[in-house]
Amino acid sequence: MLLILQLLLALTLSIRTGGYYHYTITECISSSADLSDLELIDTYYFNKIPDVQFNSTVGKYVGFTEVGEKQAEVWNSGPELQQMKAALERYCKPNRQIHSSAILEKAVKPVVQLMLDKHASGGHPALLMCSAYDFYPPAIDVYWLRDGKKVTTDMISTAEMADGDWYYQIHSHLEYTPTSGEKISCVVDHASSKEPIIYEWDPSLPESDRNKIAFGASGLVLGIILSAAGFMYYKKKSSGQWR
Numbered sequence: 001m002l003l004i005l006q007l008l009l010a011l012t013l014s015i016r017t018g019g020y021y022h023y024t025i026t027e028c029i030s031s032s033a034d035l036s037d038l039e040l041i042d043t044y045y046f047n048k049i050p051d052v053q054f055n056s057t058v059g060k061y062v063g064f065t066e067v068g069e070k071q072a073e074v075w076n077s078g079p080e081l082q083q084m085k086a087a088l089e090r091y092c093k094p095n096r097q098i099h100s101s102a103i104l105e106k107a108v109k110p111v112v113q114l115m116l117d118k119h120a121s122g123g124h125p126a127l128l129m130c131s132a133y134d135f136y137p138p139a140i141d142v143y144w145l146r147d148g149k150k151v152t153t154d155m156i157s158t159a160e161m162a163d164g165d166w167y168y169q170i171h172s173h174l175e176y177t178p179t180s181g182e183k184i185s186c187v188v189d190h191a192s193s194k195e196p197i198i199y200e201w202d203p204s205l206p207e208s209d210r211n212k213i214a215f216g217a218s219g220l221v222l223g224i225i226l227s228a229a230g231f232m233y234y235k236k237k238s239s240g241q242w243r
């Protein structure tokens, strides 16, 4: 039984390696919003090697191999050429416009988190971190205000980082020496909002620290209750034994 299975596998493999692979890739390429640079590229491949290609900017088919050159000649003198030229308007333009409005013109607002990233230590000032998550498109401006004025020093930002799911994230750090009466805020300017959004830094205990304290305190209370219960249980048991 095992032998037969192996034989079948070898047979399929040999058919695959002996096969031919022919495919076509049609591309509508543009990098401007008004589509003035729209280009149609239609490429025919045989076993991964491009044979013949239509490029709408060139306006005709061009062959890359001997067979491809012959094919280009045939298509350039037949009805195919006019059809391909018309395809730029008929096929690329409407599809590209659909994609523009469905994807490129969409904007998703970032989720912004402003927190203390590092406490001051060993002569280094503390670091504030302003993070924007899950936004689209990637173009974004994250900056800091100190008493309403844009901060230009003591700050550093990462690039927009792709999450791999169309969304992006970015992180900006500011060196921070708490000064009484000073107002610090992080500003996020993104296509998802008409106006830049200002997030003010609250110098009272940050939430993460508050959470840590709350967590520690609950642990302490729980510990006291449990050890008291254990102690009482022990007391009861041992007094019972003595009786």
Ligand SMILES: *[C@@H]1O[C@H](CO)[C@@H](O)[C@H](O)[C@H]1NC(C)=O
Pocket: 039, 041, 055, 056, 057, 058
């Ligand atoms: C199409 O042809 C134009 C003009 O020669 C050239 O600039 C462009 O790069 C070509 N496009 C592609 C995808 O090869």
